[in-house]
Amino acid sequence: MSSQQETETYTLSMEREFDAPRELVFNAFMDPDQLAAWFGPEGVDTPRDRITVEPRVGGAWSLVMVYEDDGVHKESPINSIITQYEPPRLIEAAERESDESTAAGEVLRMRLEFEDIGGRTLLKLTQSGFTSQEWVDMTREGWDSSFTILDKELAATSDTAS
Template identity: 60%
Template structure:
């Protein structure tokens, strides 16, 4: 492996989060557009329902547009991914092609593993590789506040 490849491998996000809800409900929160619209995106960021497309199958779309205001201007962050692994309610993997200027490599994989804890769920999220430690940290923070919003949707 070359040095640049090793650097990108070090910018992979791995995090665990437990939810006080059954695995099937947590999984559905990632595949149901109405639920995604209610929680997806960091605090201060919305994901309008009319801009979410989920085709829950291998080869299907997993698309959202996050919108926010910054310095008085409307900003958008599109996510255009394709589902590559789909095993409800335990595993969802999607791959997103991205432009290099968003702080990432040309392709980011999102792997979501849902572990049944007997009425509760442990989510293990792996995402990357990202092009920089800064973008990885920003993504970690974004997921953290998104999951706080998800806790409220699942309650």
């Protein structure tokens, strides 16, 4: 057995309230058409044909965010496996491979808890395995921007359902 050096990891924890029933918010994470509409920060595209969701333990939760950075085409893939799946309450997933945001020997883990708060939804998001506080802060900004877009999508869904 080789000795591995302990690497400090960082965790992102955040909460967000959505003015929509938890089933709608939960489905926004599991429906590829909906993910394509809101996932990724402002200015980032998540093409529908680059999203795979298999809603079960052991299923894929994968997508590719596409963007331009100083005129250069860039892609940021997320390739996760669902490790816990309890609709409409919980999704847990672990990335299949690590990248520069993840400590050696670690995988990025995501936990999404959906709590019904009287017809609204409290989402508790936890991601662990980051190599630095910088990655945590950048990821938090990305989620905040994505959730602002999701708010608009959920409001539009509610308007058409009324």
